[in-house]
Structures are given as C-alpha cells and as structure tokens.
Amino acid sequence: MKLAERMGRIGTETAFEAAARARALEATGRSVIHLEIGEPDFDTPANIRDAAKRALDRGATHYTPTPGIPELRAAIASDATARKGFAVTPDRVVVVPGGKPVMFFAVLALVDEGDEVIYPDPGFPIYESMARYVGGRAVPCPIRQEKGFRLDPDELASLVTPRTRLVILNSPANPTGGVSTREDLERIAAIAREHDFTILADEIYGRILYEGEHVSIASLPDMAERTIVLDGFSKTYAMTGWRLGYAILPEALVTPFSRLIVNSVSCTNAATQWAGVEALTGPQDSVDAMVAEFKTRRDLIVDGLNSIPGVSCVRPAGAFYAFPDISATGLTGAELADRLLNEGGVSALAGTAFGQVGRYHLRFSYATSRENIAEAVRRTRAVIEPLVEARRGGTVR
Numbered sequence: 001m002k003l004a005e006r007m008g009r010i011g012t013e014t015a016f017e018a019a020a021r022a023r024a025l026e027a028t029g030r031s032v033i034h035l036e037i038g039e040p041d042f043d044t045p046a047n048i049r050d051a052a053k054r055a056l057d058r059g060a061t062h063y064t065p066t067p068g069i070p071e072l073r074a075a076i077a078s079d080a081t082a083r084k085g086f087a088v089t090p091d092r093v094v095v096v097p098g099g100k101p102v103m104f105f106a107v108l109a110l111v112d113e114g115d116e117v118i119y120p121d122p123g124f125p126i127y128e129s130m131a132r133y134v135g136g137r138a139v140p141c142p143i144r145q146e147k148g149f150r151l152d153p154d155e156l157a158s159l160v161t162p163r164t165r166l167v168i169l170n171s172p173a174n175p176t177g178g179v180s181t182r183e184d185l186e187r188i189a190a191i192a193r194e195h196d197f198t199i200l201a202d203e204i205y206g207r208i209l210y211e212g213e214h215v216s217i218a219s220l221p222d223m224a225e226r227t228i229v230l231d232g233f234s235k236t237y238a239m240t241g242w243r244l245g246y247a248i249l250p251e252a253l254v255t256p257f258s259r260l261i262v263n264s265v266s267c268t269n270a271a272t273q274w275a276g277v278e279a280l281t282g283p284q285d286s287v288d289a290m291v292a293e294f295k296t297r298r299d300l301i302v303d304g305l306n307s308i309p310g311v312s313c314v315r316p317a318g319a320f321y322a323f324p325d326i327s328a329t330g331l332t333g334a335e336l337a338d339r340l341l342n343e344g345g346v347s348a349l350a351g352t353a354f355g356q357v358g359r360y361h362l363r364f365s366y367a368t369s370r371e372n373i374a375e376a377v378r379r380t381r382a383v384i385e386p387l388v389e390a391r392r393g394g395t396v397r
C-alpha cells in the first residue's frame with residue numbers, strides 16, 4: 001500500500017517501544033525494573049474515580065460540547081487563574097483527550113510547509129515529529145547540562161528567523177527536569193514580541209515542582225495573546241489512562257482548535273471530564289503527597305547515580321526524571337541502555353529518544369517505589385563500574 005508521503009516524516013515516542021522490549025524480557029523470566037515510562041505509579045485518587053462512576057450512572061454517556069463541558073472549562077479557568085498568574089476565562093479553555101493533542105492541534109493550526117518550529121533538544125519527541133509531519137522545518141534548541149538544563153534565551157534568539165512560526169517550551173521539562181526561571185521567560189517573551197511568533201508552553205509538569213516557583217510565560221505582559229498553554233491531568237492527578245488535557249488559547253485560536261477537535265475526536269470522554277471537575281475542585285492533598293514522595297525519590301536516585309563513578313547527574317527541580325551524563329563510560333546512552341536492560345535488568349531510555357543532544361545521557365523515570373530505585377541504582381552500578389574501571393585501566397571492554 002502506498003502511504004502518504006508525510007508518513008515518512010512522522011516520528012514516535014520510544015518509551016512505549018522500550019516498555020514493550022522490557023516486558024518481553026520479563027516474559028522470559030528475567031527481573032526488570034521499569035524506569036522507562038513517564039507516568040506516576042500512583043492510582044488516580046478515589047474521589048476522582050468516584051466522580052466518574054457517578055457521572056456514568058447519571059447518564060454522562062453522550063457527546064459533550066466540542067470544547068468541553070462548561071463545568072470543566074470553568075473549573076480549569078479558575079484553577080489556571082489561581083496557579084498560572086493570569087486571568088483565564090472559560091471561553092479560552094478547550095478540553096482535549098490528553099496533553100498530546102494540544103501539540104498536534106497547535107502545529108496543524110499554525111505551521112505551513114517550510115515554516116520553522118523551534119523545539120527543545122533534548123525534549124518530548126512528539127514536538128519534532130509533529131513539526132516535520134506537517135512539512136515544517138524542525139529546529140532543535142540545545143538544552144545543556146552546564147546551564148542546569150534551562151533553555152538559554154540567547155541560544156534561542158540565535159535560531160529565530162523570519163520563518164519562525166512556533167517556539168515550544170517545556171518547564172518543568174521532560175526528560176531533564178529543567179525549570180525555566182522568571183528571568184529566562186521574560187527574555188524569551190521579549191524575543192517572541194520582537195519577532196512575532198507563537199509559543200506553545202507545555203506546562204504538564206507545572207505542579208511537579210520541588211524548588212522555586214512555576215512561572216507561566218502566558219502570565220507575562222501581552223503573552224497570553226501569543227501563547228498556547230498545554231496542561232492536563234495525566235501527571236498531576238495520576239490520570240494517564242483517562243486521557244484528559246486542555247489548552248488555554250489566544251482568542252484567535254479557539255475556533256480553529258474547536259474545528260480540529262470536531263474533525264478528529266468530536267469531544268473528550270464525558271465521564272472523564274466530570275472526573276476532571278472533581279480533580280480540580282476536590283481535595284488536593286493526594287497531589288501534595290505525591291509530589292513530596294517524588295521529591296524523596298528524586299534525592300534517592302540522584303544521590304545514588306552520582307555515587308557511581310563515571311555518572312554525573314544534575315538534581316532536577318521538577319518533573320520525575322533524572323537525566324545523567326554517562327559519557328565517562330565510553331558508551332552512548334543507547335549502548336548503555338541496551339546493556340543496562342540485558343545485563344542489569346534495568347529499563348531506562350537512551351537520551352537520543354529525546355534528540356541528538358542527549359547522545360551521552362540516559363533518562364530514568366523515578367515514578368516507581370523507593371525499593372525499586374535503590375535496587376535499580378545497585379544494578380546500574382554493577383554494569384557501569386567495570387566499564388569505567390576498564391577505561392581508567394586503559395582497556396576498553
């Protein structure tokens with residue numbers, strides 16, 4: 001069958017493939033610790049699950065309005081107004097099945113063939129995939145460990161051209177855990193105003209933050225009218241399987257997004273939307289408890305990794321990933337990820353799953369138990385130590 005030419009340009013998210021590979025190894029009887037997939041290991045809180053059950057029993061089994069039920073749009077608007085530092089009205093909120101569709105729709109709505117999309121490298125792989133899929137030019141902006149994994153506004157400015165249409169930001173970031181400061185964002189906002197491009201601000205990890213404040217670039221002067229805020233329920237409320245996310249949009253994009261929704265999914269699952277209302281308006285203590293636990297785990301994994309010779313790991317301020325530099329092992333992240341899985345029974349992702357800048361990194365998701373983290377560090381040490389010793393001794397294994 002002849003596929004459309006654009007299908008040759010679409011990428012993928014390797015986390016799902018790595019998880020399948022790890023499960024296949026497990027099926028042969030091997031013990032594998034899963035640090036590859038980016039989802040909270042906690043269950044969705046009971047009050048949220050109960051709200052969905054009640055909604056189903058009440059008959060929330062039909063189509064909903066395309067941009068979402070009014071109750072959820074209102075709840076998102078008031079939550080975002082309180083947390084993101086700018087006034088969000090319900091008419092600017094569109095509800096979609098997960099955070100990912102916001103990327104898809106933003107790119108479809110804004111990017112013509114040959115337009116440039118600047119995205120973080122390393123960064124979530126779907127940014128580049130979508131930009132290339134629609135015929136745009138995907139321009140990586142390097143995110144460097146020596147800059148604490150914060151996107152450097154000067155480096156961004158050097159990449160902007162008259163064809164720059166969209167700049168994608170992600171803070172706190174996957175896969176690095178890097179967090180942009182207010183000052184960084186002010187400088188990026190100034191570049192956006194000067195060169196008149198739109199920003200897609202992926203804030204899906206906005207509440208999984210251990211130090212500092214979460215700043216939305218949309219809260220800076222005039223920026224709400226040129227920023228698409230992507231957020232959702234997957235990470236904050238441990239709701240990855242529910243598929244519930246949203247965009248906060250400049251006025252000019254509300255109708256285009258609604259068109260894209262009606263042309264693709266019609267609307268988001270009705271009962272899931274009621275679960276979202278409960279998530280935002282109900283008690284928040286399970287979010288606080290989850291973030292506190294992630295922080296403990298972060299310290300466990302970062303200290304553990306840094307105690308392994310040849311591994312250098314920044315302590316991330318947000319999200320639930322560690323992104324160590326493993327160049328001293330003499331292997332690339334991809335080579336080491338293979339060895340870790342096959343020799344050590346630890347499933348991590350190669351940094352290149354997130355772009356070329358991550359060539360000598362691994363990504364470990366620490367959304368797993370403390371016991372698993374401790375054991376994963378032990379196994380990782382057992383694989384890496386001999387490699388580093390062999391190099392120091394002048395013999396390369």
Ligand code: PLP
Binds near residue numbers: 098202204240245
């Ligand atoms: N943005 C980033 C940076 C992510 O890491 C993810 C999921 O891993 C998403 C968006 C997508 O979230 P969702 O599962 O809600 O589509």
